Amino acid sequence: MADESNTGQVAATIATDGEGKAPTAKKQRTARGPRAAAEPVQATSKASAAKRRRYSEEERNDKLKLIETQVVGGSTLKDAIKSAGISEQTYYQWKGAAKPAEQKLTKSTKPGPAGDELADLVQLEEENQRLRKRLAEKLRAENAELRKRLGLK
Template sequence: MADENNIGPVAAVETTDAEAKTPAVKKQRSPQRQKTAAEPARAASEVAAAKSPAAKPRTYSEQEKAGKLKLIETEITKGKSTLKDAIKTAGISEQTYYNWKRTATPAVQKNEKAAPAGDELADLVQLEEENEKLRKRLAEKLRAENTVLRKRLGLD
């Protein structure tokens, strides 16, 4: 029991052991992943962010649309690039290109009707005259049949 009287060195040993067991810097944990129930809420917030005024799609004027369509067509006809590459260089999506092209061409087709040539015009006039004669003959024939039927039924 002689050791009980000698407390000094033993206490020093115990404190050094305690210092050795506890690390000076704690290890940092990475943040835990949220549970699946929280993911739909996050997706809803992303949708709301997409609908915000800052995320409005760019609108182009008719002149800008026509200019981009012409630029794409000239690049394709000159053989500089493929259709997809030309669309990308114009800065629009493929779907936008096809929508613009679809809406631009019917307007051109409606406004521009090819004028018939001299021979075609004469043929057209002749066909219209013949059509008018046939209509008159058909109307006369129907009137005659109508009167015959009225006489048979005794309506006249």
């Protein structure tokens, strides 16, 4: 049997492996050249046109009216929007925001039914109820007659 206390070969193997791997020096990086100066970005016509501008409520309404008159005059919607100097997205946002305001105004200024109209409306509702009841009775009677004929009841 082998002697477990015999570590001579193992120690010699470890020592030879350790000697074979000598520490290596780190690679030196070469110095970078001077950076090129950043070229100034030239403003294009698109960049200046894309600059945000806030329009007052009056200006918005004026532009919307201008576009509407141009469209009625025979121009296409896209051309009218371009001539107004706004994007299609802006046009539709303004138009959507203007609609609820117009609806509020028309609802508040629209007069309710007058006394005479209200009385007529009530009379029509009563007549409608009477006719519905008559129709329901007629259908029940017809349904009962058909059941008798078929012998279901």
